[in-house]
Amino acid sequence: MLVLPGGTDFSYRPFSWRSPSALRMYPFTLSIAARFGGRVAVEQAEYRVYGWNGEQASPMPYARAALDRLAARHPGVPIHLIGHSMGGRVGAHLAGDPRVHGLLALAPWWQYADWRFIGRSVRVVAMHGTADTRTFARRTEHGVAELLRAGVDATYIPVANGGHAMLDHIGDWHRTAMGFVSTALARSAAPSASQSQAHPAAPR
Numbered sequence: 001m002l003v004l005p006g007g008t009d010f011s012y013r014p015f016s017w018r019s020p021s022a023l024r025m026y027p028f029t030l031s032i033a034a035r036f037g038g039r040v041a042v043e044q045a046e047y048r049v050y051g052w053n054g055e056q057a058s059p060m061p062y063a064r065a066a067l068d069r070l071a072a073r074h075p076g077v078p079i080h081l082i083g084h085s086m087g088g089r090v091g092a093h094l095a096g097d098p099r100v101h102g103l104l105a106l107a108p109w110w111q112y113a114d115w116r117f118i119g120r121s122v123r124v125v126a127m128h129g130t131a132d133t134r135t136f137a138r139r140t141e142h143g144v145a146e147l148l149r150a151g152v153d154a155t156y157i158p159v160a161n162g163g164h165a166m167l168d169h170i171g172d173w174h175r176t177a178m179g180f181v182s183t184a185l186a187r188s189a190a191p192s193a194s195q196s197q198a199h200p201a202a203p204r
Contacts, residue, residue: 001181002070002094003029003044004063006085006109011051012058019050024166025084028177040181041074045090052086052109063090071099080184082106082177085135085164088126089114095122101188104180106173107164109135115143123187124154127176129162129169 006021016022022044029044036042045066047059070079080102083091088108095103095118102123108114118124126144128137137158144156157176159169166173 001032001040001042001184002063002066002079002081003032003042004059004081004083004087004090004094005044005047006083006087007047007050007052007059008086009051010053011049012053013050015047015050017046021050021085021087022046025082025087028082028174031174031178032181035178036181036185039185041070041077043070045087052089057093059086059090060093063094067094067097067099078102078184078188080104080181082180083108084166085109093117095119095124102180102184104177105140106166106177107132107135107162108140110139110143111135113143113146115147118147118152120150120152122152123183124152125157125176125180126154127157127159127173129159129164129166131161132164134164 003025005025025044029042032040032042045063047062049058078101079099081091082104084106086109088105091103091105092114094100100122105126107128124147126140128140130137141156144154147154159172162169
């Protein structure tokens with residue numbers, strides 16, 4: 001599980017683990033580690049600078065490096081992404097990678113139809129507060145509708161009167177994240193179960 005913090009549109013300020021966007025995601029990262037233990041490897045990405053910065057897409061090399069590290073440590077294991085705001089945009093771009101099987105986008109910054117980078121086999125859950133004035137719930141809803149028309153397993157979850165920082169309806173945001181991880185585990189275990197039934201283990 002790769003957790004992707006947010007940022008801003010233009011900024012070359014160095015990214016810090018103490019920045020509000022990073023701190024906002026630590027409760028998700030730590031809750032996943034605490035609840036699922038060794039069944040889920042979780043890492044929170046760090047970027048070099050705080051901004052996306054137009055065509056430079058500044059966070060992407062660092063996010064891809066984090067994805068590569070996770071894949072190298074756990075070869076063949078499906079990778080799922082959780083991203084907030086700009087992290088939701090980063091996640092959409094990473095989700096074209098065949099190693100990525102799922103994306104939870106929390107109040108994603110999908111201003112430029114970034115959902116079109118998502119692979120068709122990726123499970124997408126997008127959650128957005130209807131009172132968000134920094135990124136736009138209607139844009140997210142539109143993106144999910146387009147993904148559904150393209151045959152993607154996609155779900156849109158509105159948070160009534162929810163803001164951008166996820167400081168309201170905290171339980172809803174976290175329950176959705178934990179549910180996303182639980183479903184990812186269940187789906188990754190399903191092929192193994194069917195394979196075991198088709199090829200029962202030899203008696204010992």
